[in-house]
Amino acid sequence: MMNKKLEVKNLRISFRTAGGKVQAVRGINFDLYEGETLAIVGESGSGKSVTTRAIMGISALNAITENGEIFYDGKDLLKFSEEDFQELRGNKIAMIFQDPMSSLNPIVKVGKQLTEAMLLKNRTRRKNSRKDFYSMIKKLRETVKADGSDENGEYAKLISQFVKAEKMGVSAESKYLYARKNAEEAAERLNGLLVTYQKESEPSRRAKCGGIFRYAAKCEDEFLPVFEGEEFKTLLQKLRSPAAPGEADLQRLQALLHEGLAAPVPDFYAIGYLRAFSKAGEAPQEPDKIINTAREFCKTFDADFAKASERGVLYSFRNSTQKKEQAIAHLKDMRKIFEGEWQSDSILSAAKSLAKEIDACIDPVEIRKESAERTFGSCLRSYCTRYFKGARKNKKENARYAKQTAKRERLLSKNKSIDWKVAPPALTDLDALKQSALTAIDALTALYERKTADASRFDPKTETEHIIGYLKARASETAAKVSKTSAKRRAIRLLNEVGIPDAEKRYSQYPFQLSGGQRQRIVIAIALSADPDILICDEPTTALDVTIQAQILELINKVKRERKLSVIFITHDLGVVANIADRIAVMYAGKIVEYGTAEEIFYSPAHPYTWALLSSVPDLESSGRLEAIPGTPPNMIYPPEGDAFAERNKYAMEIDFKREPPMFRITETHYAATWLLHPMAPKVEIPASVTDRIRRIKKEAENE
């Protein structure tokens, strides 16, 4: 079984509009696995874009998320704040939009648009890492203080030593990274040159070598011993002389570069500690020795620091566990209150106090953050306030509805023709809110019970190790600077990857100077620039014509394979889907009506809407009348009572107009929501035009 990347559960989204509440997404569930492409097919207004926009956290301002969860990496995206989303958007989940012209800024050069995010993200990442580092240090110091074991201020000394060592280490590391990047660039260019060396003319060889040598000259660092060595320097000197560089020498340079890059990465924290606290003359200068000495040198300090921190960690854990035990009892009491009739004052104050108590239960120094615990307070309070607000509004809504219906009846009884309908009351589902609150309480209780039961197994030593590891990782993240030149290098590499010729030239052009296909490639490159896990493609080829469309699809497929991306592909074109999808979800009127692998959807479709979609598109062999779907999609302000497709469905049964069909399981991976699959339903054959096509396709596949 593959890893689940993304899980959407019972998502409901509506939009406030002048005409009423449009129910765009009405309870959909799907999973996205690692490295697969999930296609969402449906006509406009079926809610496919709304779903993905909710995943990205860019829903329209009038959108109301009524219910549901979107889990990514164990966290519920619907409960994310804008700041959290900024971390996630682009970094983890990237999106390609429909129209490349409107998603690129027309007055900013391509290169700037590509590197903008890299530079900004790098800056914020370094800033955040620094913030995280110091806040964790602060928390550690506070817990140790609270523990009372640090009476004579020894721990404060240890902490300040640790911070100083990290500072020194980071400065060494950033130098090292700079040198390494130059070496990498030189090696890459040299590899490229050596491949085409024989075919190049003399001047172009020299020009290319010039660039390589410039980078190679900048890769000296004490921790990259090869580039400091005599051989590398003399070779570079020799190559830089006006005589044309020979191939053998270049190959030697290549070998040296590779050797240098293969050198192990030293422990910069240890080196920093050595530099900060060794006496004069104690620290050796040779890189090999310095690494080993440094490790030896900081061993005792590490042990001391870990031991001192351990006490704080253990104290903090015990403290919070104790609080949790109390909280469990309290939660159980509170549940009874929340189960009963909700009274505005008592419930709100109960929610407030409970939220405060749970917030206090959080262990300040834990690394793995439980979202159920951290989001509990805000969720509970929002459920409560929404409940009471809803209760007030429901009253008004019901009154309005009653009044308007009465008026309508009155007019009808007077035999007047009326062309308006009474909008059904837009009621807040109070029971659902109550239930959500109870679920949240239950989930937290279960979590706390599990945690307190596991408390005896808590190992402060490994936990402390994790914390120190976390601190070191944060510190080292601040060292990785992305400069404008290195961002440009990466951007050009990306442009090459997405298949844009003359990347260097395109880098400094404006979007209007490029063709439609190239623009879409740029958009894809921007999406890939932060190495996302999930790529959402919202109709990326609809604005392009066939040949370009085929190229872009090939590109997305290639990128997906190479980077092991998970892709959500939204489209209304079934032909496009066949090419790219592993699994397909067919959406209609805010619901998933059929769900299965590509083969299942195309060769054994089960839902009448899927049949209709398949038979309404002409293919190269179609002749005779097309099977058009009569009518238009329903108005989602007044979603139909039963199956939303029933009105346009010629196989509709009576029950279709009355009750919504559940998801019927056909195979392990194939589900469809239609009453036709109910064991009591009459047997209905798939329409001839669809079966014909499937037969034809299978025959062709055999012939080939």
Next chain:
Amino acid sequence: MSENQTDKREVLLKVEDLCQYFRSGNGELKAVDGISFEIYKGEVFGLVGESGCGKTTTGRSVIKLYKITSGNILFKGTRIAAGTRKLREKLSDLRREGRKKISAFRKNKDTDAAAREKQALDDTIRALREEIRKAEYDEKHCNRAYAEAEVVKVREEYEKKRECCPESELESLNKEYKEKLRVASHERITNKIQMIFQDPIASLNPRMTVRDTIAEGLIIKGIRNKKYIDEQVYKMLDLVGLVPEHAGRYPHEFSGGQRQRIGIARALIMNPELIIADEPISALDVSIQAQVINLMNDLRKTFGLTVLFIAHDLSVVKYFSDRIAVMYFGKIVELADADELFLHPLHPYTRSLLSAIPLPDPIYEKKRKRISYNPLLAHDYSEDKPSFREIGKKHFVLCNDAEAETYRKELENK
């Protein structure tokens, strides 16, 4: 279809060497560069190609939305549009060469020959000028002759009627006659060509009701009888699958498919003989596309309409068209019957286009190999320039001699 049958069919639209250039910056953009084709009465002629290849420009030139640069467009045998650029260029070339010749004769003191040459030059120039003048006249006044003929027709018809009309009905007849006469004098031959636009949202005026939108053509034609107009509008609405109640509504109250139906009704009310459908279904939803295609198919059968169908979705073009022309950068590279084109594509661009069609079939899609087309690699036109030739029966390809030979062989082998 046998050879004789096709020849007997009436040519409705004939496009000869159509060029449409646009000024862009300092240079010129050759949107359409010398294309010729004929559309027979009652057929659907598909025009495909990638975006920017000049399909839409061709359609718009035919309906005289642009003033064409050079070439002729003949509709029902009447020239409705003519460009003079090429004629003028020819004129100046002739003049330059003629003068050179004459001065050469004069240098040799051969006055007789010089006079003869001058006479000949003057004659050809006069003929050319006459041609240009005619083209300009046709371009401007193509509708005048048609309207005059219509007026004469109406006049004759009513003169006969008036003779045998009783005294009491004479007044009403006179009224009717006046009305008909006015309509006839407003009649234009270009009204017989109507266009359906790509984007049903942008092509309808949001401030006009459906009735106003559909009736606009009739009003411009000079019809003032409100009752007749309403009747016609309702008839058209009924025809395209809308109901008369829709007439009072505004475009924003309709769905995409319904809006496109309004666009079709607006075109049909003028009783056209040729319809130019410029990507009529590209902007529509999948489930609606089939409705519109079916509607157009029905209308075509009932009215015997001729359609110039412009689209980039090849499956739809194949389904809907009788003959297909493939355009690439302002030129038609291949023209053949729909089935023939899809069975035996000859030009490399057509092949690459066909190889890119996505089909709803995962197994086929995973095996599909796309052929890419690069005009610089595919052809060698450095010496032998290409021209439009017939390779197979009714199968035309843009190619040079060497290519024509290989194409012919390929076609025979199949």
